[in-house]
Amino acid sequence: MRLRPSIVGRIMWKLGMALALATTLLLAHAMEPERTVVGHTVSSQQLPKISIRVPEAAQYLGADRWILGGYDDCEMHLFVESDPSRVVKRLYWIQFEAYVPERPELHHDYGASRHITVGGIDFYLDTWVAGKNEPVSPGSDSEHEHELIRARGYQLPTDGMYVRLVHLPDSQKRHEVMIIYAENLAPTGYTAAELSKHGSQRKRWADIEKALIDRATASIAVQRRAATRLSAACVPTSCRSGGSQSRPFANPRTGPVGDGQARHVTDGSMNTYADAGCCIAMLPTMRATPRCPAESRSGSAPWKPAFDIA
Template sequence: MLKLLAVLLCLVGFVTDKFVADKAPLPERTVHDTTLVSQHDPHVQIQLPASAQYVGAERWPLYDIADCELHAFVEADHQHNVHKLYWIQFEGYLPSRPDMHHTYDSPRHLQMGGLDFYVDTWIRADGEKTESGSDREHIETMIRAKGYKMPAGMLYVRLVHLLDAEKRRELMIIYGEDLQPTGFAVTDLNEGGKAHDRLPALEADITEQAKQKIHLQPLEP
């Protein structure tokens, strides 16, 4: 009987240890209304418009190669239709993957809060294929779980700041807007579309919108 009890206790201990080991780590950044505060990597405060609504946060090992912490905010109407998306992500490759380095090479750059950001823009239709396990899959799942509905098409600008010379840690901010107010669909703006020549102006505008709406302030370490 004592031997059986000892075996059972060992099994309980094993299951408990495995549960703790498999449990996703908690997000380390804090959010107060529409202000996100990061005390490390980097030390910064990010202020969004008062009209933004906090959706939530998630932290997980992205593709088992990077520690990823994602925070989502939206601007939406009373029917929960998303018109604007603020996607803030802190990411660093895991020590177990010393070979991994970010390879951003966009020639466009933007200065925000004294930090230099790579700038990329693109358009995307709702329902386009999303890679399994990706950060996009995580944020869209989070948004929809809270009852929000994504628009038929969105225009995005991605801002990426690399924290170290090794290019292993980043702060990524993605700002997206519903395309509907422009009068164009994704197919109109794609290469070969009837309004493809309008895309550069829209990309410049959304980049300026991001600069105006997202305010970064460095914090003392």
């Protein structure tokens, strides 16, 4: 049987649309964030293995992931503190980047930046002031940041002051984690134009910058991630049985987190099963400690976890 050209055309069109949809879905899935956010902590399992915590007053706006310029895999997480009119007072911008394998010649270079140590980790340090109406490059990370803030119903202040911290975890300098802390500039009484490099009040910037850096490093807790370990004596019977009887606990920062999903865990001395809220914290922002309430050993009373929140 021979198909008429019109029928063949419709079939090809439908196949093309189906292929385009499938490609779109695959790309959307591929661009899902890899890092996890629990409460006010962003945790990364690889390059680098790190946890970054912001203040409890900060509101999480969400994540964005895209390929910047066709060569840089970017994953952004934003938190803000705002005034009653939803103008951002403080911004916490956490971003992970990795050059795509197809561009092996690319390497990060922050040779002109200063250095600072935060949480025992070396970071490159830069600061600046900027107005919200200054132009941003289409497709840039700044454009993505602006769009995410607007999409959540917030707005940037007229002028802001920024601290950027960048850590390069690999010797090839192809990966980075960037933390930007920003504040509304208005409380200083100066504008971005006045404090800019050639501004009339530039001489004031040194003192303002120092205080800003101090607030940034005091507000953001950075910690290298380590393997989760727990003493066998701290594992109650309900958790050893496979997780179905385990009791969710309340994280003081995020509320109940137990999910009833059993996971196999090895703590070095015995194998157990636990859900996210029992016995062994499988969430990346928590690490078990040897401390263990007496009732958890006997199983005679509800177990209360003794976790340090990283």
